[in-house]
Amino acid sequence: xxxxxxxxxxxxxxxxxxxLRKEDSVKNIEDKKIHxxxxxxxxxxxxxxxxxxxxxxxxxxxxIEYIDSTDMNRTLEKISSDGESSSADVVMSxxxxxxxxxxxxxxxxxxxxxxHINFSNELKQVTSQKNFIPYNWAxxxxxxxxxxxxxxxxxxxxxxxxxxxKIALEDPRTSTPGLQFLAWVFENKSSxxxxxxxxDLGPQVHSYxxxxxxxxxxxxxxxxxxxxxxxxxxxxxxxxxxxxxxxAVETTEPLPVQVEFAGIPATCKNCEAAEVFVNFLLSDxxxxxxxxxxxxxxxxxxxxxxxxFDAVKVYKTLPIKFYEQSKVEKWINTWSEIRxxxxx
Amino acid sequence: xxEINQERLIRYLIAFxxxxxxxxxxxxxxxxxxxxxxxxxxxxxxxxxxxFAATAAVLVLALPMSFSLLNLKPxxxxxxxxxxxxxxxxxxxxxxxxxxxxxxxxxxxxxxxxLIFIVINLGLAxxxxxxxxxxxxxxxAVVSEMFSISxxxxxxxxxxxxxxxxxVHIFFLxxxxxxxxxSVPIVAGNGRGINLEILVYEKIFIDTxxxxxxxxxxxxxxxIFVIGWLLSRRENPVKSEFLSGRYLQSFAGYGLIxxxxxxxxxxxxxxxxxxxxxxEFLKEYGxxxxxxxxxxxxxxxxxxxxxxxxxxxxxxDFIHNHTMNLGAHFISVSTLVVGFSVYLMFPIGPEYDLxxxxxxFTVITFPTLFKLYLQKPVENLQRQILVAKIFGIPKPVxxxxxxxxxxxxxxxxxxxxxxxxxxxxxxxSRAVGMQTQSLGLMSQSFLNSYRLPAAYLLSALILxxxxxxxxxxxxxxxxxYVCYKKLDI
Numbered sequence: 001x002x003x004x005x006x007x008x009x010x011x012x013x014x015x016x017x018x019x020l021r022k023e024d025s026v027k028n029i030e031d032k033k034i035h036x037x038x039x040x041x042x043x044x045x046x047x048x049x050x051x052x053x054x055x056x057x058x059x060x061x062x063x064i065e066y067i068d069s070t071d072m073n074r075t076l077e078k079i080s081s082d083g084e085s086s087s088a089d090v091v092m093s094x095x096x097x098x099x100x101x102x103x104x105x106x107x108x109x110x111x112x113x114x115x116h117i118n119f120s121n122e123l124k125q126v127t128s129q130k131n132f133i134p135y136n137w138a139x140x141x142x143x144x145x146x147x148x149x150x151x152x153x154x155x156x157x158x159x160x161x162x163x164x165x166k167i168a169l170e171d172p173r174t175s176t177p178g179l180q181f182l183a184w185v186f187e188n189k190s191s192x193x194x195x196x197x198x199x200d201l202g203p204q205v206h207s208y209x210x211x212x213x214x215x216x217x218x219x220x221x222x223x224x225x226x227x228x229x230x231x232x233x234x235x236x237x238x239x240x241x242x243x244x245x246x247x248a249v250e251t252t253e254p255l256p257v258q259v260e261f262a263g264i265p266a267t268c269k270n271c272e273a274a275e276v277f278v279n280f281l282l283s284d285x286x287x288x289x290x291x292x293x294x295x296x297x298x299x300x301x302x303x304x305x306x307x308x309f310d311a312v313k314v315y316k317t318l319p320i321k322f323y324e325q326s327k328v329e330k331w332i333n334t335w336s337e338i339r340x341x342x343x344x
Numbered sequence: 345x346x347e348i349n350q351e352r353l354i355r356y357l358i359a360f361x362x363x364x365x366x367x368x369x370x371x372x373x374x375x376x377x378x379x380x381x382x383x384x385x386x387x388x389x390x391x392x393x394x395x396f397a398a399t400a401a402v403l404v405l406a407l408p409m410s411f412s413l414l415n416l417k418p419x420x421x422x423x424x425x426x427x428x429x430x431x432x433x434x435x436x437x438x439x440x441x442x443x444x445x446x447x448x449x450x451x452x453x454x455x456x457x458x459l460i461f462i463v464i465n466l467g468l469a470x471x472x473x474x475x476x477x478x479x480x481x482x483x484x485a486v487v488s489e490m491f492s493i494s495x496x497x498x499x500x501x502x503x504x505x506x507x508x509x510x511x512v513h514i515f516f517l518x519x520x521x522x523x524x525x526x527s528v529p530i531v532a533g534n535g536r537g538i539n540l541e542i543l544v545y546e547k548i549f550i551d552t553x554x555x556x557x558x559x560x561x562x563x564x565x566x567x568i569f570v571i572g573w574l575l576s577r578r579e580n581p582v583k584s585e586f587l588s589g590r591y592l593q594s595f596a597g598y599g600l601i602x603x604x605x606x607x608x609x610x611x612x613x614x615x616x617x618x619x620x621x622x623x624e625f626l627k628e629y630g631x632x633x634x635x636x637x638x639x640x641x642x643x644x645x646x647x648x649x650x651x652x653x654x655x656x657x658x659x660x661d662f663i664h665n666h667t668m669n670l671g672a673h674f675i676s677v678s679t680l681v682v683g684f685s686v687y688l689m690f691p692i693g694p695e696y697d698l699x700x701x702x703x704x705f706t707v708i709t710f711p712t713l714f715k716l717y718l719q720k721p722v723e724n725l726q727r728q729i730l731v732a733k734i735f736g737i738p739k740p741v742x743x744x745x746x747x748x749x750x751x752x753x754x755x756x757x758x759x760x761x762x763x764x765x766x767x768x769x770x771x772x773s774r775a776v777g778m779q780t781q782s783l784g785l786m787s788q789s790f791l792n793s794y795r796l797p798a799a800y801l802l803s804a805l806i807l808x809x810x811x812x813x814x815x816x817x818x819x820x821x822x823x824x825y826v827c828y829k830k831l832d833i
Binding site: 068165173210213 | 372386444445448449450452530531532538545546548549550551552554629632684687688691692693774777778779789791792793795796
């Protein structure tokens with residue numbers, strides 16, 4: 001027994017010594033690194049992350065190190081908990097909802113934007129923000145197959161008996177497109193109407209999936225006739241699958257818009273370098289990369305010229321805003337209560 | 345005296361190890377004890393209804409299936425048993441996808457949740473009931489036949505009374521898996537199937553109320569802990585030779601096994617075959633997959649070593665105290681809470697991935713794996729251990745020569761399930777904020793980005809990898825034991 005304990009202590013001592021020895025050499029390299037926290041889809045091989053890193057590192061001395069941030073709530077809690085010792089230089093994959101709900105968990109560094117940037121008109125409301133820089137956007141609507149006979153021109157059309165259990169939506173507790181759907185309903189209807197609409201919508205919905213991708217997967221697998229997705233989704237099928245049979249529906253109600261932002265925590269280590277990186281996101285080169293990998297609109301209009309995105313009609317949209325946290329919570333709680341009481 | 349202190353130290357260390365993420369959480373968030381019992385009550389009621397209905401259905405179906413399984417020819421028995429365990433071992437998403445393709449439209453909501461629970465746990469329950477029958481039924485079925493006791497009377501007077509405690513035990517195990525499930529209600533619940541784990545999630549991600557999340561998680565853990573502890577106080581009869589008989593045969597069971605495997609394995613195989621055209625796409629990821637494979641291998645070896653050390657200490661403690669330590673009832677703990685605690689405990693970066701993952705994976709899965717596959721076989725050896733102790737055989741020798749030699753079969757099953765859980769894991773990896781790509785994380789990224797065929801192909805790679813690893817490990821362990829005997833350590 002004594003030998004066993006000695007053996008374990010010995011192993012741990014050797015490992016600790018090796019680790020401490022390594023730490024000194026690591027410190028020098030760390031000074032040249034920008035730690036970028038971003039979503040898994042952004043830093044995946046098919047996302048814009050790797051290509052952006054390559055392009056940025058070609059032009060700069062700094063190296064990008066991505067930190068996979070599956071969930072922004074946890075990420076911001078971690079940055080807040082680590083305080084001055086936090087390694088986060090840039091946080092990406094933030095949208096209006098995340099910023100309004102969680103943005104105040106930590107302090108943010110003010111970002112000086114380049115003067116010459118000509119943001120898309122649709123984004124004017126959010127570009128004056130001093131702490132966050134938008135880097136892509138897209139309105140959301142119902143996406144369906146072109147062959148579908150029954151027309152949809154407004155939200156109330158979703159209640160038609162033909163669409164019973166045919167709509168794939170996202171769960172607003174776990175997915176921001178799910179929250180955007182609630183915004184679409186609550187911002188276009190009075191509270192009572194919205195409440196009634198969500199209640200009536202129950203039987204029409206096939207499923208509230210935990211993520212946008214699972215909802216889209218159900219739609220693609222033919223389990224549903226339509227899905228709540230981005231107006232740019234048909235471009236994906238056009239480019240990747242040479243399939244033009246998908247269409248984004250235009251409704252009389254203005255559509256909700258998702259904008260993705262990058263921010264720099266006040267506790268950043270390489271703050272200047274972080275600022276160079278977030279401003280790089282607004283360069284034509286970076287915008288093209290983001291657009292082509294994520295199938296979202298660039299924030300600078302000229303970038304989409306001559307691309308399939310140029311042909312996508314931007315329907316009337318809701319004003320882009322950072323909703324109050326209490327308002328968003330009220331929407332989710334209302335939705336949750338209705339779902340809970342629907343029985344099976 | 346010194347020896348006694350060492351033994352106590354081991355018991356306290358094990359308890360501290362399993363409690364440490366929770367203690368850290370309490371330290372970090374200054375937990376208050378206020379709980380909103382109305383919402384917790386709602387979630388418990390929901391969890392209870394779903395879990396009870398699913399577990400009852402699982403046991404009813406698993407009984408005839410277990411009779412057919414134990415009567416299968418030896419050549420068929422092992423592969424069928426392994427296939428039956430796959431739904432419990434594979435990520436839930438596969439089961440969901442398979443069911444979605446078989447049942448269209450899939451009944452989302454409580455029915456959907458129960459259906460998925462049944463499919464996930466049916467194979468496991470079949471194997472567990474079969475093991476209990478082999479352990480306890482001895483030659484009762486044959487003797488009942490010889491004395492012309494009717495089949496009904498046999499089940500009423502012999503079978504159920506003898507197996508009652510095992511059936512309750514299996515019921516509780518399946519129940520606790522369903523009770524604390526997160527992914528099934530979130531995928532198939534349509535916002536209706538709120539259970540405790542989802543309430544924890546809502547507290548964290550909607551209300552950002554970590555204290556409330558912790559309290560609810562504590563309620564869940566204590567609930568399962570108490571039931572587990574109460575049920576663990578059962579007798580362990582001496583195992584005797586088993587003889588099957590006509591009463592322990594079921595033709596319906598063969599049909600059920602065939603249908604079950606056809607739906608699950610057939611659905612999986614179909615998904616896999618139709619994904620073969622995607623091989624070209626997967627080639628683009630060759631270097632990433634190779635990197636993930638190497639990392640998964642490293643993590644597998646190190647976690648296995650960690651598990652082996654813990655198992656050794658656990659068994660030493662059992663030999664000394666003749667009761668399982670409290671960690672044995674620490675099953676189905678909240679992945680969200682343990683994962684987040686470990687996430688906060690360590691800095692973020694690839695250099696911490698190994699230690700974070702091994703720590704969280706061990707806390708979350710070791711007690712469950714032990715309870716599922718090793719606890720009963722070890723408890724069955726209690727009298728032999730006592731005799732060995734009386735003869736003054738050193739405890740390490742008891743562990744190797746008395747226990748490990750006799751539990752080699754459940755131990756190899758334990759290793760197989762451990763390896764598959766570990767290699768295909770993405771939930772714990774995500775929860776602790778792992779930065780290095782493993783095979784499980786890659787597979788989930790493919791699933792999440794709607795690259796389903798790639799996920800299927802990767803799952804086949806995971807299976808091949810695990811089968812090779814388990815085969816090699818078993819060979820090495822046999823070799824090690826032969827050397828140990830030759831050297832007379």
